[in-house]
Amino acid sequence: MNENEKVTIYDISERLNISAATVSRALNNNPKISLKTKELVIKTAKEMNYIQNRLAQSLKSGKTFNVGVIVPYINRNFFSSVIRGIEEELSPRGYHVIICQTHEKFENEVRNIDALLNTQIDGIFISISKTTKDNGHIQKVLNSKTPLIFFDRKQDSPVFSSVTIDDFNGAYLATEHLINQGCRKIVHFKGDSNLEIYTKRYEGYEAALKKYNLPIKKKFIIPVDSTVEAGQLAVSQLWKLKEKPDAIFSAGDYSALGAIQELKKLGVKIPSEVCVIGFSNEPFTQHMELGISSVDQTPLEMGKIAAQVFLEQLLGDKKLTIQKKVVLAPELYIRDSSNKSQVETSKRKVRI
Amino acid sequence: MNENEKVTIYDISERLNISAATVSRALNNNPKISLKTKELVIKTAKEMNYIQNRLAQSLKSGKTFNVGVIVPYINRNFFSSVIRGIEEELSPRGYHVIICQTHEKFENEVRNIDALLNTQIDGIFISISKTTKDNGHIQKVLNSKTPLIFFDRKQDSPVFSSVTIDDFNGAYLATEHLINQGCRKIVHFKGDSNLEIYTKRYEGYEAALKKYNLPIKKKFIIPVDSTVEAGQLAVSQLWKLKEKPDAIFSAGDYSALGAIQELKKLGVKIPSEVCVIGFSNEPFTQHMELGISSVDQTPLEMGKIAAQVFLEQLLGDKKLTIQKKVVLAPELYIRDSSNKSQVETSKRKVRI
DNA sequence: TTGTACGCGTTATCAG
DNA sequence: CTGATAACGCGTACAA
Numbered sequence: 001m002n003e004n005e006k007v008t009i010y011d012i013s014e015r016l017n018i019s020a021a022t023v024s025r026a027l028n029n030n031p032k033i034s035l036k037t038k039e040l041v042i043k044t045a046k047e048m049n050y051i052q053n054r055l056a057q058s059l060k061s062g063k064t065f066n067v068g069v070i071v072p073y074i075n076r077n078f079f080s081s082v083i084r085g086i087e088e089e090l091s092p093r094g095y096h097v098i099i100c101q102t103h104e105k106f107e108n109e110v111r112n113i114d115a116l117l118n119t120q121i122d123g124i125f126i127s128i129s130k131t132t133k134d135n136g137h138i139q140k141v142l143n144s145k146t147p148l149i150f151f152d153r154k155q156d157s158p159v160f161s162s163v164t165i166d167d168f169n170g171a172y173l174a175t176e177h178l179i180n181q182g183c184r185k186i187v188h189f190k191g192d193s194n195l196e197i198y199t200k201r202y203e204g205y206e207a208a209l210k211k212y213n214l215p216i217k218k219k220f221i222i223p224v225d226s227t228v229e230a231g232q233l234a235v236s237q238l239w240k241l242k243e244k245p246d247a248i249f250s251a252g253d254y255s256a257l258g259a260i261q262e263l264k265k266l267g268v269k270i271p272s273e274v275c276v277i278g279f280s281n282e283p284f285t286q287h288m289e290l291g292i293s294s295v296d297q298t299p300l301e302m303g304k305i306a307a308q309v310f311l312e313q314l315l316g317d318k319k320l321t322i323q324k325k326v327v328l329a330p331e332l333y334i335r336d337s338s339n340k341s342q343v344e345t346s347k348r349k350v351r352i
Numbered sequence: 353m354n355e356n357e358k359v360t361i362y363d364i365s366e367r368l369n370i371s372a373a374t375v376s377r378a379l380n381n382n383p384k385i386s387l388k389t390k391e392l393v394i395k396t397a398k399e400m401n402y403i404q405n406r407l408a409q410s411l412k413s414g415k416t417f418n419v420g421v422i423v424p425y426i427n428r429n430f431f432s433s434v435i436r437g438i439e440e441e442l443s444p445r446g447y448h449v450i451i452c453q454t455h456e457k458f459e460n461e462v463r464n465i466d467a468l469l470n471t472q473i474d475g476i477f478i479s480i481s482k483t484t485k486d487n488g489h490i491q492k493v494l495n496s497k498t499p500l501i502f503f504d505r506k507q508d509s510p511v512f513s514s515v516t517i518d519d520f521n522g523a524y525l526a527t528e529h530l531i532n533q534g535c536r537k538i539v540h541f542k543g544d545s546n547l548e549i550y551t552k553r554y555e556g557y558e559a560a561l562k563k564y565n566l567p568i569k570k571k572f573i574i575p576v577d578s579t580v581e582a583g584q585l586a587v588s589q590l591w592k593l594k595e596k597p598d599a600i601f602s603a604g605d606y607s608a609l610g611a612i613q614e615l616k617k618l619g620v621k622i623p624s625e626v627c628v629i630g631f632s633n634e635p636f637t638q639h640m641e642l643g644i645s646s647v648d649q650t651p652l653e654m655g656k657i658a659a660q661v662f663l664e665q666l667l668g669d670k671k672l673t674i675q676k677k678v679v680l681a682p683e684l685y686i687r688d689s690s691n692k693s694q695v696e697t698s699k700r701k702v703r704i
Numbered sequence: 705t706t707g708t709a710c711g712c713g714t715t716a717t718c719a720g
Numbered sequence: 721c722t723g724a725t726a727a728c729g730c731g732t733a734c735a736a
Contacts, residue, residue: 008730009729009731010729021708021732024731028730032705051470052730053730054470055411056730058712058730059408059714060730060731061731068448083426083427084453087426087452097451099449099451100439101440117403118405119448284639290641300427360714370722372713373714373723374721374723376715385721385722386721405714408714409715411728412714
């Protein structure tokens with residue numbers, strides 16, 4: 001009963017007095033085999049507790065059925081949700097998902113790419129870090145002919161596909177919503193300019209103001225980290241100005257929360273005096289007593305679609321790199337923090 | 353310049369007119385090699401953009417430097433934080449982390465184990481699902497001699513290690529805290545009895561009541577899912593009773609939140625009339641206007657320690673399965689929802 | 705339909 | 721110190 005050592009196709013072939021090749025064929029739905037031996041092999045394989053060695057398989061085929069996902073931090077709701085989407089789409093097809101974190105450091109991103117490349121993954125999903133400047137590491141991926149899909153935070157690339165949301169439009173709609181609430185002096189908490197998502201959000205904000213003939217004021221455009229503290233600080237600075245804002249559109253939810261906390265401390269009424277809307281639709285925004293309006297990025301869907309793009313890529317002609325840019329529609333969630341009419345909308349989902 | 357095809361040690365050996373074996377030695381810090389050729393090999397390897405093929409390496413050595421992590425859902429804060437801990441501890445040692453989700457379904461757990469086993473991982477980290485009954489799949493892992501570490505949600509096992517928090521004590525301290533606040537009629541929202549973590553929390557609650565000579569009432573022990581809705585429902589049912597509770601200790605934060613929402617709707621004052629404390633210290637608990645008290649499970653640390661236990665295991669004698677049960681101390685976070693004295697503690701961290 | 709023989713890229717063993 | 725060779729487990733032309 002000491003069948004503890006790994007059982008291989010050779011063990012099966014010996015037991016059955018057939019060749020290992022035949023066993024292999026039986027196990028791989030190869031047509032060139034009689035039903036009889038095929039069934040026999042499958043049966044005894046099961047009996048002997050045979051499990052295929054994917055390593056050997058991969059070495060032969062060049063495919064590992066592993067993909068790598070690179071994100072800044074895996075325990076941030078947005079990223080873990082995207083990863084969940086990827087995993088759920090890919091695992092039924094036999095793929096495994098390897099995760100890597102950059103901690104927003106470019107050097108780690110490079111290291112991760114190298115590590116994934118030499119561990120022979122079949123594809124890479126990446127959301128670049130705030131400090132990523134050049135694209136030498138992405139070039140390496142290109143050279144290795146490994147499919148790569150950007151999601152959310154992408155680099156401009158003429159060859160690689162990407163899945164993002166329409167940040168411009170999300171921001172435009174959020175700003176327009178504030179304008180519709182009667183706000184005229186709208187502050188924007190601007191995210192890191194190194195990332196396209198944040199410049200796009202800024203542009204959407206600007207476009208909405210222009211469209212409604214509102215002035216664009218430099219002093220109302222504040223660079224703010226996506227942290228509670230940064231939001232608090234920004235508000236405390238802003239409220240020292242003579243001209244007070246009547247709304248805040250933040251590029252992140254945490255800074256929106258910080259803003260709200262500070263506004264309350266200052267005795268400013270929300271939403272009657274100031275409306276606030278964030279971005280990302282973090283879980284906490286809906287749980288607050290005063291629900292925070294936000295723009296949802298549909299992370300689960302983003303992950304699933306990124307995975308689908310990857311799978312399509314595999315089917316396509318390898319020579320001709322088919323590149324696909326998917327842009328998802330963001331969803332606006334209007335809650336208390338920006339809802340002056342106090343209509344019951346906190347649960348309502350406004351599909352764009 | 354068409355050096356695009358994968359370059360192997362043979363390519364290097366040809367170029368240098370030496371054997372592949374020598375190249376291999378040079379690249380692996382093998383002592384049996386002259387410094388001169390070693391440096392030469394390393395230099396040309398770099399020039400030729402050589403990257404080791406980990407697949408071949410793994411096939412030879414039997415080690416893949418991949419580990420698998422199995423959790424119910426990866427985008428739940430607790431789990432993604434543990435995974436982050438594991439990744440951060442293991443990736444500097446060259447390991448990759450593969451993630452799998454069970455969706456709380458036993459069948460998926462079995463499937464995931466099988467998949468990981470045949471993809472030849474070096475170890476498995478698992479938090480079992482609510483519906484996991486027997487342990488046949490864990491036996492398979494044992495047979496394959498693959499190290500396995502339970503974290504948080506474990507099965508009793510005489511051979512496998514585990515890293516958990518002291519759920520009993522966490523619950524005991526939470527309950528004791530409520531008692532110290534003057535509460536005498538304390539409800540417990542009890543989690544799924546299939547999981548040890550929840551029965552332990554229940555026992556901790558019970559022990560605290562006993563210790564302070566408070567009666568244990570069946571009607572105050574309510575099975576509640578860890579969802580907002582379940583918490584709401586439980587409170588609406590409870591407040592139909594003649595005897596109203598004056599505190600709730602919930603085994604989960606979401607149901608604690610639901611309870612608070614429902615209590616407010618009923619016009620019940622928190623914490624003066626009813627104190628509430630949850631479990632898990634989900635991020636939202638600290639962000640609420642009325643901060644929710646909770647028990648922190650130190651997920652990041654749990655992940656790191658699980659990884660360390662795994663690494664220790666590798667060093668130990670393979671024959672003798674060294675089994676280690678690590679129990680971490682939970683941390684109580686007292687916030688508004690259970691702080692009658694209104695002392696500023698919302699930020700204070702009470703280390704146990 | 706089945707068997708033989710080789711290669712995937714490395715490393716370890718054994719000579720030299 | 722270096723080279724030749726086998727082996728890890730599998731899949732697949734090619735031959736039978």
